[in-house]
Amino acid sequence: MAKQATENGPAEVSPKNKLNDLTAKEWIPETVSVWRQRGLGAKSPDSRIERLHPAPFSFTDVSRLIRFFTKRDQVVLDPFVGVGSTLKAACLEGRRGIGIELNEEFVELSKERLATEIDQSLFDVPSQQMLSGDAREVLTTLATDSVDFVVTSPPYWNILHKSDHKVEQERISKGLATEYSSDSRDLGNIAEYDLFLKELVGIFSECRRILRPMQHLAAVVGDFRNKGRYHMFHSDLACALEDEGYVLKGIKILYQPHKRVFPYGYPFAYVPNLHHQYILILRNEETAT
Numbered sequence: 616m617a618k619q620a621t622e623n624g625p626a627e628v629s630p631k632n633k634l635n636d637l638t639a640k641e642w643i644p645e646t647v648s649v650w651r652q653r654g655l656g657a658k659s660p661d662s663r664i665e666r667l668h669p670a671p672f673s674f675t676d677v678s679r680l681i682r683f684f685t686k687r688d689q690v691v692l693d694p695f696v697g698v699g700s701t702l703k704a705a706c707l708e709g710r711r712g713i714g715i716e717l718n719e720e721f722v723e724l725s726k727e728r729l730a731t732e733i734d735q736s737l738f739d740v741p742s743q744q745m746l747s748g749d750a751r752e753v754l755t756t757l758a759t760d761s762v763d764f765v766v767t768s769p770p771y772w773n774i775l776h777k778s779d780h781k782v783e784q785e786r787i788s789k790g791l792a793t794e795y796s797s798d799s800r801d802l803g804n805i806a807e808y809d810l811f812l813k814e815l816v817g818i819f820s821e822c823r824r825i826l827r828p829m830q831h832l833a834a835v836v837g838d839f840r841n842k843g844r845y846h847m848f849h850s851d852l853a854c855a856l857e858d859e860g861y862v863l864k865g866i867k868i869l870y871q872p873h874k875r876v877f878p879y880g881y882p883f884a885y886v887p888n889l890h891h892q893y894i895l896i897l898r899n900e901e902t903a904t
């Protein structure tokens with residue numbers, strides 16, 4: 616369909632635009648540093664599989680990132696793909712997705728999601744690749760400079776195990792999963808924060824070898840509280856990735872207005888209800904060694 620010119624800019628995609636297929640009108644609003652999370656709503660039939668995972672991200676938010684950081688037919692990698700939100704988004708956006716997931720149950724749910732939530736006659740589902748196993752091993756099998764965009768949400772340390780997590784108690788009452796797995800290779804099961812961060816950074820470093828030069832990584836992460844301390848996980852990760860040859864280009868706040876407000880701390884202390892995540896946007900500006 617032909618795009619129409621408006622006061623915000625020309626209707627056509629600039630021939631100088633090597634990043635995406637967006638016109639000026641589509642590009643400029645996406646640079647705003649705060650996004651409101653766009654969920655499906657619990658009643659949507661398409662949320663059935665998503666809800667079986669303890670920490671999915673919304674495929675519509677991933678679609679926005681994919682549209683901004685890639686062109687049609689390019690390759691998108693998610694090394695922690697969970698129940699396949701990135702593959703679903705890549706498929707709907709006409710990109711080729713590669714997803715890696717450790718938990719076999721989530722691998723099967725991802726495949727089921729692609730088979731049941733996408734119209735097979737309209738979209739190229741077979742071009743989506745689901746790889747099962749530890750990202751640390753599977754990534755070594757992918758070719759250097761073979762991916763155009765990495766987008767993912769990793770485990771936030773072992774925070775799902777914390778017993779004071781009200782959301783966890785709510786999931787238990789509904790019979791839903793509260794952790795990714797009991798597998799010792801699961802990054803969500805590492806007890807030491809520093810070791811967890813080191814392993815995670817190692818995975819993103821390997822992703823940089825696979826990511827073409829000057830292409831982007833978007834990591835959706837949240838801060839968290841543990842034993843009365845606030846951890847700036849987003850900041851720790853961004854700083855560590857800058858030491859690995861990525862350059863931080865910006866941080867988006869992903870506001871989650873649908874989350875419940877709990878009376879944490881009342882009436883004794885300030886304990887925040889964390890209703891936002893961060894999207895770290897980094898670019899591979901160094902040649903991988």
Ligand SMILES: C[S@@+](CC[C@H](N)C(=O)[O-])C[C@H]1O[C@@H](n2cnc3c(N)ncnc32)[C@H](O)[C@@H]1O
Pocket residue numbers: 668670671672673694695696697698699700701715716717718721748749750751767768769770771795796800801802803
């Ligand atoms: C925050 S979740 C990702 C959810 C995903 N964005 C979605 O929408 O379903 C992190 C995922 O990383 C997986 N994971 C943990 N350690 C892993 C590892 N070593 N290799 C691959 N996947 C791993 C977990 O099983 C979990 O599904």
